[in-house]
Structures are given as structure tokens and as C-alpha cells.
Amino acid sequence: MTTRNLGIAESLREAIAEEMTRDERVFCIGEDIAVPGGWGGAFTVTLGLEKKFPDRMINTPIAELGFFGVACGAAMAGMRPIADVQYGDFLLLAADQIINNIAKMRYMSGGQISMPLVMRAPVGATGRGSQHAQNLERYFTGVPGLKVVAVSNAYDAKGMLKAAVRDDNPVMIFEHKLLYGSKGARFEPGAVDATSDIPDGDYTVPLGKAAVRREGSDVTILGWLLMLHYSLQAAERLAAEGISAEVIDVRSLSPLDLETIGASVRRTGRVVIVEEGPKTGGVSAEIAASVMEECGEYLRCPVRRVASADVPVPFTPVLENAYRPDVPRIVEAAREVMQF
Amino acid sequence: MTTRNLGIAESLREAIAEEMTRDERVFCIGEDIAVPGGWGGAFTVTLGLEKKFPDRMINTPIAELGFFGVACGAAMAGMRPIADVQYGDFLLLAADQIINNIAKMRYMSGGQISMPLVMRAPVGATGRGSQHAQNLERYFTGVPGLKVVAVSNAYDAKGMLKAAVRDDNPVMIFEHKLLYGSKGARFEPGAVDATSDIPDGDYTVPLGKAAVRREGSDVTILGWLLMLHYSLQAAERLAAEGISAEVIDVRSLSPLDLETIGASVRRTGRVVIVEEGPKTGGVSAEIAASVMEECGEYLRCPVRRVASADVPVPFTPVLENAYRPDVPRIVEAAREVMQF
Amino acid sequence: MTASHSAPRDIAWAANSDAPGFLLGLYERMVMIREFEDGVKFLFLEGIMPGTIHQCQGQEATAVGVCTALRTDDFITSTFRGHGHALAKGLSVQELLDELFGASTGCCKGKGGSMHVGNMAQGMVPGIAIVGGGIPVAAGLALAFKMQRTDRVAVSFFGDGAVAEGAFHEGVNMAAIWNLPVIFVCENNLYGASTHVSRVMRDTHVARRVGGSYGIRAEQIDGNDVLAVYEAAKTAVAQCRAGNGPVFLELLTYRLTGHSRRDPCHYQPKEEREEWTAQDPILRFGAALVKRGLIDDAGLEAVKSRVRRDFEAAVQVAQRQPLPTTNDLTTDVFA
Amino acid sequence: MTASHSAPRDIAWAANSDAPGFLLGLYERMVMIREFEDGVKFLFLEGIMPGTIHQCQGQEATAVGVCTALRTDDFITSTFRGHGHALAKGLSVQELLDELFGASTGCCKGKGGSMHVGNMAQGMVPGIAIVGGGIPVAAGLALAFKMQRTDRVAVSFFGDGAVAEGAFHEGVNMAAIWNLPVIFVCENNLYGASTHVSRVMRDTHVARRVGGSYGIRAEQIDGNDVLAVYEAAKTAVAQCRAGNGPVFLELLTYRLTGHSRRDPCHYQPKEEREEWTAQDPILRFGAALVKRGLIDDAGLEAVKSRVRRDFEAAVQVAQRQPLPTTNDLTTDVFA
Numbered sequence A, B: 001m002t003t004r005n006l007g008i009a010e011s012l013r014e015a016i017a018e019e020m021t022r023d024e025r026v027f028c029i030g031e032d033i034a035v036p037g038g039w040g041g042a043f044t045v046t047l048g049l050e051k052k053f054p055d056r057m058i059n060t061p062i063a064e065l066g067f068f069g070v071a072c073g074a075a076m077a078g079m080r081p082i083a084d085v086q087y088g089d090f091l092l093l094a095a096d097q098i099i100n101n102i103a104k105m106r107y108m109s110g111g112q113i114s115m116p117l118v119m120r121a122p123v124g125a126t127g128r129g130s131q132h133a134q135n136l137e138r139y140f141t142g143v144p145g146l147k148v149v150a151v152s153n154a155y156d157a158k159g160m161l162k163a164a165v166r167d168d169n170p171v172m173i174f175e176h177k178l179l180y181g182s183k184g185a186r187f188e189p190g191a192v193d194a195t196s197d198i199p200d201g202d203y204t205v206p207l208g209k210a211a212v213r214r215e216g217s218d219v220t221i222l223g224w225l226l227m228l229h230y231s232l233q234a235a236e237r238l239a240a241e242g243i244s245a246e247v248i249d250v251r252s253l254s255p256l257d258l259e260t261i262g263a264s265v266r267r268t269g270r271v272v273i274v275e276e277g278p279k280t281g282g283v284s285a286e287i288a289a290s291v292m293e294e295c296g297e298y299l300r301c302p303v304r305r306v307a308s309a310d311v312p313v314p315f316t317p318v319l320e321n322a323y324r325p326d327v328p329r330i331v332e333a334a335r336e337v338m339q340f
Numbered sequence C, D: 001m002t003a004s005h006s007a008p009r010d011i012a013w014a015a016n017s018d019a020p021g022f023l024l025g026l027y028e029r030m031v032m033i034r035e036f037e038d039g040v041k042f043l044f045l046e047g048i049m050p051g052t053i054h055q056c057q058g059q060e061a062t063a064v065g066v067c068t069a070l071r072t073d074d075f076i077t078s079t080f081r082g083h084g085h086a087l088a089k090g091l092s093v094q095e096l097l098d099e100l101f102g103a104s105t106g107c108c109k110g111k112g113g114s115m116h117v118g119n120m121a122q123g124m125v126p127g128i129a130i131v132g133g134g135i136p137v138a139a140g141l142a143l144a145f146k147m148q149r150t151d152r153v154a155v156s157f158f159g160d161g162a163v164a165e166g167a168f169h170e171g172v173n174m175a176a177i178w179n180l181p182v183i184f185v186c187e188n189n190l191y192g193a194s195t196h197v198s199r200v201m202r203d204t205h206v207a208r209r210v211g212g213s214y215g216i217r218a219e220q221i222d223g224n225d226v227l228a229v230y231e232a233a234k235t236a237v238a239q240c241r242a243g244n245g246p247v248f249l250e251l252l253t254y255r256l257t258g259h260s261r262r263d264p265c266h267y268q269p270k271e272e273r274e275e276w277t278a279q280d281p282i283l284r285f286g287a288a289l290v291k292r293g294l295i296d297d298a299g300l301e302a303v304k305s306r307v308r309r310d311f312e313a314a315v316q317v318a319q320r321q322p323l324p325t326t327n328d329l330t331t332d333v334f335a
Ligand SMILES: Cc1ncc(C[n+]2csc(CCOP(=O)(O)OP(=O)(O)O)c2C)c(N)n1
Pocket: B031, B062, B064, B086, B090, B093, C080, C081, C129, C130, C131, C132, C158, C159, C160, C161, C162, C163, C189, C191, C192, C193, C259
């Protein structure tokens, strides 16, 4: 099978184009998409798609609450919108439509309504200051009626976006600015390689499954988005010290794949969860609590959370770097749980 | 000392009046407050205050994002607003102002700004259907820069509101519709007695502290708002079975009082957390994860979470009752952890 | 600027909608809503019915006038105050009552409740109880209709209070720039909960404001004149079906009952209530029908009795309908 | 409706603001902003400066014209594009540069960054980078000023793009109904990011729309004419101080640089860029000053050189300023 090495931005673009070709109910809605001479959204994902689909790339005013509401209505009426925000932080403006309408509509209608709506949001701290930097996962994980995924490589990005488009439920996809592999004017300093060899032809990646990215026997390290990459780097270093870390890409934040995670924990008995974003009230809390419930008796020691400090995201690089969990902190946490 | 037996709605009203008298920077802002012939907000808390403070009861249009922004600006400029929503669910409309501005402004200004802003929100399922029923605690617990409390009796309501008004940071106060003790046309079926004997004169209750409501030695039950009351009822039943439950009113959701909670857990070794609201991603997850970190070695068994199902709040009473954790479920959970 | 809001005294007779059956049908539908609301209020106050209620006595002409101009496959969004919209859009008294009683036979299986009644097959999205929340949703329905190249139309019902919400502006603006087939129906009943419109906007002529700002056709209409509402809606629907939407209709009306539950309406001046009570849309339309010789007073009374009988029978049924079981708690979350 | 947007050719001379020092001061302040922005762009593109940037070359007259009409204790809110507002409100080049370099001597100790520059002592709230987010906040500042019985005024700067956001409408409406001393300054530069105004509103005459809908005085002004802006702002400030606010000012201008970072602006037609380049507010005002005999070309050049020298010196300092230490990560969260 031939493959092409693509970054996340490119593979998402390909997924969107293929799904729009396959199903004419699919359309994109967001800010600064489909502008001739524009950038294809904030991170080039939709670049040029307006040429192929002039009627299905809806460039909105700056009105997040409104256009998520529009997407909600369109999905109810049989369309399959892909709505995106330029930065995840702006999801807070649309939170009412997402949480009160989009996620609940099926239930409160007694099952009458399907809401095949994909939402995409870039997250992560990248030198932009407090309001373009948050990790929003915590606010949407556990919202009943909503599926939440976070993609850490181009293969998953394409396959999960396609699965999301074909799902009859609302799906929130978190993407990380440092993983897009955006090029040219949209290149991000500090970016990490998240390219994959993308096979030709159609494939999907199921939404509810975690992925073991590296096998190991001493400690289970759980991460997603950028932190998954840092966790893999940490595992490399740990291996050099003789510590065998299993690294799992949590990937599906809602629902959590406790089967995959639990199977690992039952073998290792030690867990480190790595999350970008303040520690208190993060997704790691849910994972830690769930792991304890699922297989607490196998735990040799308390689950360790490596997360950001409980502060807004600082601008200055020296503090932003201190805010974001890094490889040394992950290594250190793994060493600590190895004491047990 | 003379005392008066008051409900939460009355004690909050008294606290507001006293603080407005004490400090002319304090004012109220919200919907349907200060309307002659009106109800004093959705649950009578501000009833009649416009007579005493005609210039400091700001009745807003229905515009939650906007008036939380207004409150933010006023607080920055030296006022001390008390902003309320009629139902906690509507906080989602104001989430951007709360999370992106109110909570971050001090940090991103490098400490220049104080944000003495109190926010009040009624929560809880009460026969109104999905959009007037959520427990919003999960969305605001752990937002850096924000303090979050939940009041379960009239004494705390008055004392914590006063402490919040005097605090130079934004404080979110959650109140429960079934605990207000609202009277007349605003009486709530299913209400639980949360009155207290309120002493005459000024007092405050510190914001960061949990409260042991019942001492016990076998199991620590943690709850807040309505669930605290149910937990106490459960403890009563457990006592009859010879199980000694310590019941703690978590009360301060952000920051958590891990000192008080930890001290109890170290004695009992068993923890049941009771939360109204879907289990996944709730505040209980943070408490469970924190307890494990704080004193995991004292746990005899995994922390048990008794929470709602992962569904939007259903309307029909039979399902709403099944959604809301009840005394039998708490008792059952306590019995289960007693197996260890 | 509230002068414009005192309701006109006359019924504007529609030239070409005067088939007796049609007119009597409008009347009966309004009576059906009134009887439903009055009956539900009783059941609620007696503690027989659970939940909370927001009712529309006095506003029947808006729901009936607008929905009569729609096809079943046109969609409406509604609010916390949706019983009238539902009955006007063709939902049955039974499926509504069942829903209000929390029965599994209700239009939303008892999971929605009074604030969220709806039936997609009948063209009604479950009520969105967040003020203004249905407005962008209706624009989205209309966007779908347009992309699907159908001539279906979406209608969003909301109150004067919603005009202050950002969602209103965002939704109307998008509908305008994309020429969407959506009709925004503002039921201006002078109050948002207990707050008078003059306290929350400088200029209370909402249609003029919206037309001027968004560049769409906007009309203010006597919302207690069911035929005037119907004619305006018919014109708006035709405009939308022809691809020239959106349209904004401001319907001046008044809520003759409490905002919710046991609200005694002490914030409404007595004279104002009296003035509007005299403008009761059912009384007005009934009198007009009598004047036209289409029916007499006894006939009007007969309509009411028949409707009431049907309602009472439905209540009997509703109270015996099966309730959901706890197994139903976790169904209908995901497709 | 964009015809009204092509910038007038002439400078509207203000009758009573023509003291030479005052006029030269306006000029110098605009040049200071231009040099700051050009210098920062270079530093950023060379990779010497961290972060991301949104700049205001071409829009200097709006910031300077408005802020010159304010007192230090009047407050402004700003956006992601706030360098010009900051310099116009009297923040120093040094505290800004230090902030952009992430130094602890920056106006926000390096915790804010380019999108969040501000200095409360100087009357500038740190930039709010959520489009529209500063509008209700400014209304809140004004509410406080009113309740405190001071004559202070709040000004909110925002772009044409913000007009589509709900926050805009909610904020302006509340300011209107409560007569707050706030001036809403819409810098209409024809684009929100890459999107032309005509794609996001049917009628692009924002002032007319806002004035009509909210019942407040609203004016559209040549935003590249610093004196016209100043005069309009002065009148608006006086109106607000007298308790007759709010006021809405739409300033027509154009961004002569990218939306952010390395944006090549391919979405702007070449002719449009050229037309507006010819309307550069600094060139226009410089030429007018020369024509008036207040300065000659060499003098203008000298201003620029002096300003640039100061900027370069400040860059040298900024690069040597102390950075925060990791201990600072967790300070300034709570008071
Ligand atoms: C976003 C939001 N804020 C507040 C409320 C509480 N609330 C319910 S109805 C209502 C008044 C609505 O007034 P209006 O839009 O005029 O509709 P009416 O009740 O007159 O039909 C309010 C404030 C709500 N449901 N949603």
C-alpha cells in the first residue's frame, strides 16, 4: 500500500475533503475559512477547500455562540456540520449551545433527534498569553451526550475525524497547535513532529479507544496531544535507566477506554497521568478516580498526576515552559512511583 | 446571644443588606432583581432590597455574558459587585467572561488588578427539565484565580457570602434550589430544611475550610449542598446498623480543604463522595484523586463516588429521582466500603 | 416608545382567508390552547401535575396565526413557554399532557417536560428554555433547508426579553447575510419575567430596530389579531420560500397569566392588565366571527365546551399512562 | 454600503486645537506608534522577540486621536491589537517592550504579553483578546464611575469584527439603558482577520446601525484624520462627563500590515491597499503640518529619527531586563 507522510493539518484537510465528497450533507462552518487569499482557518486545516466545495464552506462572522447554534440547527435538520473555532479558548463563548443544546437535545427530545455534529478546537500553550492557550478538555469531558477525542498524530487525526463525521452524535475533537505541522506563515515555533504515513484510500479510527503507543511493564504513562509525545520521550529516557514504561495515548477522553487503560495498569501497578492544563479539576482527575475504581486493588501506589500549575497560562516563555509539563518532570514522576 | 431561625434565602438577603450597609462599594446586579412587585430574583434572595438601596440594585436585561462583563469591569474599578444568575445553567452563557476575564485578569495583568466579585448561582435538579437543573460546580472548580464555595445551611450562607464580599478575589457561590427555604409563591416541592439559628451581629465563615458535620470513625462521607443533607440522613441509618460515619461538608470546592478531609480519611481509611451531577468529570473526581495523592496510603479501599448517571437531567419525577443520588444509594456505598 | 404597544381595537380582516371553516378553525385552535393552559394551571396548582409551568394565556393569536401559515415540514423553535406553539403546530393535546405528566407516552417520553415540548415529525424542535437559545438554532435549520434546496421555512418564536441576548443578534445577523429562509417571531408581551421592556431597551419598537440594523424586512403587528398575524406570516413564508428571507415579525401581545407557576403578577399595573384583558385575542376574534354572522354566542360556547371535554378526557388518559422506568434513565443519550 | 468607507482626502482642521505644540505632539505620538510597530515586526520576524503579534500600522490616528481626549484616570479597554492604544494612553515604550520580551519589568511582569498589555495606573486595562470581550467590561468600568459619582469616562476600543459578537450588543444595550459614561470606539478597518466586512453584515455602516438600534448618538468619522478623531472624541468625552453618555464612534481606517505575525494579506485587493496607503494617517497629518508651516520635511524626518533612536535604545534595555523566575509562576493568581 502506498502511503504519504502528512502532518495533522494536512491529514485533517484530506479527511474533510474526502468526507465532503462522500456525503454532500457534510459542510464546514467557522471563522476565516473559505476566504480567497486567506489562511484556511487559524491553522490552515481548511486551506483551499472552498475551491472544491464553494457552497459548503460557510465563513461566519465572529460569533461563536451563534454559529455553534447554527451548526446545531443544521445537524438537527439532517446536515452533518464540521464547526471549528480558531482557538479552543473561544469554546467558552459557545458553551451554552454546546452543553445546553447540542449535547442534551437528543435526551430531552426523548431520542427523537440525532446531532451529527463535529466540533474542532486547537488547544495548548504557544506563546500567545492567557486567552489563546488553554486546554479546554476539562470543560467538555464528561458532558453527557458529547464524545470527546484528542488527536496526537496525523493518522488518528484523519481517521478519527472521519469516524466523527459518520457518527450520529456530537463529537468534540481537540487538536494541539504544536502538532499541526502547519507550514509557511503559520509555522509554530516549538512544534513537534506528529506526521504519519497516511495510507491511500478510506479508513476510520474508532472514537472510543485508547492506543498503546509503547509497551512496557513497570509503569503506565497516560497522555494525549502534546503530552503524549513528551511521555514517549520520557519513556525513552526511562528505558535508559532500566525502567520499562508503557505509554498509552488516551485519545478518547469521553468515554474513557478503561479496558485498555485498566489492562495496562493491572500489569504495571503504577500510573502517571500527564496533562497540559492546571492540575485541579483536569481530565487527569477523572482518569485517576476511574482507574482507582476500575482496578484500585492492582495499584501499588497512588496515581501520580503530572500537570500544569493552577494558574492561567503565562505569556513569557520562561514561565510558559514552567507551566507546561516537560520530559524531566514526567521522568521524575515515573521514578517516584518506581519507589513503590 | 440571641439568634433567629432563618432559611438560606433569608440569611443571604440579610448578608447582602448588611454588606451593602457596611460598604457602599457593594452592589447587586442580576435579572429581575429590584422590581417593585417582583420576586427578588428567581428565589427571593434580593426581595425588597431595592427599597433600602435604590441605586445599588441593578436589574439587567437578559444578557448573562454582558452583565458578568459589566460586573468584571465594575470590580476592576473599585466596586464590589454581587452578580447572580437565575439558574446556574445560564452561567454557561457567561463562561467566557468568568473564565477568560474575571478569573485571569489578575494574573495576566501581573498582579495589578483585584477582582472583588461575588457570583451566585442556584443549582440542582428540581422538576424543571434539562436546562434548569444542572450542577455547575464541575465547570468552575479548578479554574485558576477563582474561589468556589457551596453552601448547605443558612449559617454558612450568610457567613460565606460576607466573607466572599470582603475577599479581593472572584468567588463563585453555589446554592441549591431545594435548600433556599423559599416561601410563598416560590416554595419548592421536595425542599429540605436548611435553616440555621443565625446570631445577631456580624460574622463571617472562612472560604477555604470544610466542616465536619458529624463525627465518626468507620467511613468518611463527603458531600455538599443537598447531598450533604442526604449524607447526614444516610449516616443516621448507618449508625443504626452500627456503622459510624463521619460526614464532612466539603463546602469549599476550590480550594479543597485537604487538611480537614485528609485528617478524617487517615482515621477512617474509607471514603464515599456524594455528588449531584453526572459522575464523569465531576468535582468528586478531583476530590478522589486528591485524597489518593494526599493520603492514599491510608485508604483501605478505592474511594467510592456516588453521583448521578452520565445523562442530562431528565424531567419526569421518576427519572429525576433516579438521577439524583439518594439516601439508600449512599448507605449502600458505605456498606460496600465497609467490606474492606 | 411604548405607545405603539397599546393594542389596536379592530380586527384586520384578511381578504382571501375568509372561508368560514378556516376562520372557525383558527378560533377553535385558540380556544384549544386557552383551555389547555387553564386546565394545566389548575392541575399544577392543585399539585396533581409535577414540574413548573410557563403559560401563554392571552397570546394564543401569535402561535395560531403564525403556525397556520406553515406546512408540517416547516420547523419551529420555541421556548420555555411552548404549549401554545406546540398545539398550533399540530401536536396533540394528549402527547403534550402525557409529557407534562412525565409519562413515557409524552412527546419527549417524559424526559423533556413542560419547557421542552416538541415533536420533530410535526415540525417542532423541543422547546429551548435558554432565553434566545433557539434563535441561532432556527437559523441553522434554515441554513440546512437552503443547502438541501428545499423550500422549507424555519420559524423561531421568542420573547421581547430575548432581544437583549447576544444569541439573538448573532443569529439574526447570520440569517441576514446568508438570506436564510427563517422568520423571527418576537412575541412582545411587554415583560421579560417581571421586567418591563422599557427597563431593558431605550427604544422598545423592536421591529424598527432590527429592520434598521440588519437590513431585513421587519414588521410590527397587532399580535392579538389572529388574522393580522396569519396574513403577515403568510407573506413572510412566501418571501422565505422564494429565497428572499429572512423576515422579522414583532407581535404585540400580553401575557394574561403569571410568568411561571404561582406568579401573582404584582409588577403589572392594574390598568394595563385591564386594557389588555379587553384585548383578549379569543374574545376579539369570537366577537368578530359573530359580527360576521359565521357563528353565534351559543356556537362559541359550544366550541369551548367541546374543546374542554376533549381536554378533560385527555387528562384522564394522561394520568393513567405508563411512566418511564429507571431503565430509561440512561437511554436516549447517544444515537 | 462600503462606499462610505473610502477615506476622505482632506484633513478636517480643528478650530481650537491648533496650538503648534499640541499638533506636533499628536504627530510625534503617531510616529512613535509606527516606529514601535515596525521595529517590533522586525524583531519578531527575526526571531529575536517571542510570542505572536497583532499590529496597527495605518491605524495610529484612531488610538492617538481618542486617547488624547482622555485624562489619565479615564480608562480604556483594548484588544489583541493594543500596542497603539497603550502608547497613546501614555504607557512607555520601555514597559511595553519589556512586556513583549517577557521581562519581569514589563507592564504586566511578562505574564500578559503582546495581546494583554495594560497599565491600570495609566488608565489602560490589559488587552482583552477575546473579540468583543472588552465591551461589556468597559460598560462596567463606566457603571462604577457613575456609581462613584466621578466624572471619569471609559472607552472601549474594538474592531468591525466585534460588531457580530453578542457581547457587543449586550454591552452597548446596557450602557444605553443606564446612560453610562462610556465611548464605544469601533476601529472599522474593513477586515476581521481575513474576512471583509461586507461578508459579515448586510449594512456596513456600523454607526448608523448602532445609533438606530440603541438610541445613542453614533457617528462615522474618517479614522485616518487624527484631528477629526480627536475632535469627535473630545465632544464624546464631554457628553459622557455631563452624564449624557454613551456615545458610539465608528472610525474608518485600514490596517497596512498583516492581521498577525507573517500574514501576507493576500485577501486584500492591491488597489484597495494602494488607495489606503495613500491615506496613511501619518503622511496625511505630516503633510498638513508642513502645509501649515508648522514644520518642514526635515523636521518630520527629525521626529522620526529621534523616536527611532529612543526605540532602539529601549530595545537594548529590554533585551537585558531580568526575566521572571519559575517562582513567579504561581504568584499573582490571588490577591
Ligand atoms: C439565558 C436565560 N436567562 C434567564 C432565564 C430565566 N428566564 C426565563 S423566562 C425569562 C423572561 C423571558 O422573557 P421574554 O423573552 O420576554 O419571554 P416571555 O416570558 O415574555 O414569554 C427569564 C429571564 C432563562 N430561561 N434563560
